[in-house]
Amino acid sequence: MSRGRPGWRPVGEHMLRLDVRQLHRRDCLRPGLAFSWSWSWGDEPAGSISIFTSTDSIRLMYGTKDGEQVDELVGLDLTPCHFGGARTWFLCPRCARRVGVLFGGRRFWCRHCHGIAYAVENEDAMSRLLRRSNKLRERVKVRAGTAYPVTFKPKGMHQRTFDRIRWQIQKLESAFWMAAAERFNITV
Incomplete structure (x- = not known):
């Protein structure tokens, strides 16, 4: 098929x-x-x-x-x-x-x-990174996409949890941008 x-x-x-x-x-x-x-x-x-x-x-x-x-x-x-x-x-x-x-x-x-x-089985590596990042952004009530900063902690969430999620989002989005640069042959 x-x-x-x-x-x-x-x-x-x-x-x-x-x-x-x-x-x-x-x-x-x-x-x-x-x-x-x-x-x-x-x-x-x-x-x-x-x-x-x-x-x-x-x-x-x-x-x-x-x-x-x-x-x-x-x-x-x-x-x-x-x-x-x-x-x-x-x-x-x-x-x-x-x-x-x-x-x-x-x-x-x-x-x-x-x-x-x-x-998800038909996604490439970049799409997987972005999907995972957007899923975490949902948890901290921030719009999907790399253009929106993760700044405010949602009410009721522990600060340590928020910091951990924010760090994971930054790590995933950094990997996304590195993969995008590699795919489009952009040197930093």
Whole structure:
């Protein structure tokens, strides 16, 4: 599956996801139910499927973009929890791996069968540095990006914690600028 740059894989965050935990929280896994599940991107509908439940499986019925009608049986598995109860899992229809999320494409399979990466797996070193820095900036309530200084400690945060986070941000952003200078062949 090679589109774009070498090593590129489709990103799971941009695909339709069917999450067993979400279905369980909404009490949609009880045997004998029939309902439809839909997704949207913003205000635009992105897809929908019909789901029929039984004791040990769910049946997914949907149409693909090219008009093919799919009727797919997905097994369910239960594992006991340490403090009682049980956790429900999907069994991938292709590889029978126990998973929490199935991703929609032509079929609903696990991320391994679809060859899906998380968004961070397609990032280069500079993007990773900037993402990590912005995540720390979020913790100290400063705007993302290297143009905004980290000066004021958020109310309720210990000074030592703030100083440590600020030092980490400076270290990450320094590494980002060094990598940028190297990439664009700029000498200091």
